[in-house]
Amino acid sequence: KQEVTQIPAALSVPEGENLVLNCSFTDSAIYNLQWFRQDPGKGLTSLLLIQSSQREQTSGRLNASLDKSSGRSTLYIAASQPGDSATYLCAVNFGNEKLTFGTGTRLTIIP
Amino acid sequence: EPEVTQTPSHQVTQMGQEVILRCVPISNHLYFYWYRQILGQKVEFLVSFYNNEISEKSEIFDDQFSVERPDGSNFTLKIRSTKLEDSAMYFCASRKEGQYNQPQHFGDGTRLSIL
Numbered sequence: 001k002q003e004v005t006q007i008p009a010a011l012s013v014p015e016g017e018n019l020v021l022n023c024s025f026t027d028s029a030i031y032n033l034q035w036f037r038q039d040p041g042k043g044l045t046s047l048l049l050i051q052s053s054q055r056e057q058t059s060g061r062l063n064a065s066l067d068k069s070s071g072r073s074t075l076y077i078a079a080s081q082p083g084d085s086a087t088y089l090c091a092v093n094f095g096n097e098k099l100t101f102g103t104g105t106r107l108t109i110i111p
Numbered sequence: 112e113p114e115v116t117q118t119p120s121h122q123v124t125q126m127g128q129e130v131i132l133r134c135v136p137i138s139n140h141l142y143f144y145w146y147r148q149i150l151g152q153k154v155e156f157l158v159s160f161y162n163n164e165i166s167e168k169s170e171i172f173d174d175q176f177s178v179e180r181p182d183g184s185n186f187t188l189k190i191r192s193t194k195l196e197d198s199a200m201y202f203c204a205s206r207k208e209g210q211y212n213q214p215q216h217f218g219d220g221t222r223l224s225i226l
Contacts, residue, residue: 043217043220097161103152
């Protein structure tokens with residue numbers, strides 16, 4: 001069964017620190033992986049999409065990496081800010097139309 | 112930046128009633144999706160829609176559910192006879208033409224509460 005896991009479920013980090021969020025998936029035959037941000041009671045904001053042929057993708061202070069062989073992706077956030085506090089979701093396209101989501105990591109940046 | 116728009120933001124319905132959730136995808140997008148998120152659980156895929164037909168659906172998307180693109184801009188999800196367990200946040204998403212290398216863009220969701 002194709003599954004996506006995110007550990008830890010919650011993370012608290014002092015403002016200004018760099019941090020890494022983890023995502024693992026069970027099937028290495030993926031098309032792409034998308035990282036989202038979800039604020040409480042809100043929709044999903046797409047942060048980065050990384051293709052299966054790519055090793056990493058960058059947008060501003062965010063950097064996503066992909067290691068298909070080990071079934072892992074990381075989202076690196078540099079110089080964290082209180083406004084980065086949100087739930088971060090990893091979603092994998094295993095080669096069909098749907099995204100398979102992880103349960104997310106709830107990130108709190110402590111001022 | 113273009114957005115996916117969903118209405119209403121919150122819908123309260125009596126069990127057994129029909130409900131229609133509405134979405135306006137981004138205008139040049141051709142692939143449309145519905146997902147749902149039960150409180151405290153993962154976001155789950157329901158259905159994908161392309162070229163005026165369902166391209167894939169999950170086990171959740173049974174005969175009580177239907178989707179429609181009634182005109183050139185709207186994309187709707189209908190639940191025929193709602194159950195308590197249909198209470199969830201429902202998200203609409205869309206993406207551009209092309210293989211799966213385009214990101215899916217999500218709306219803010221409709222919170223459906225079944226009483």
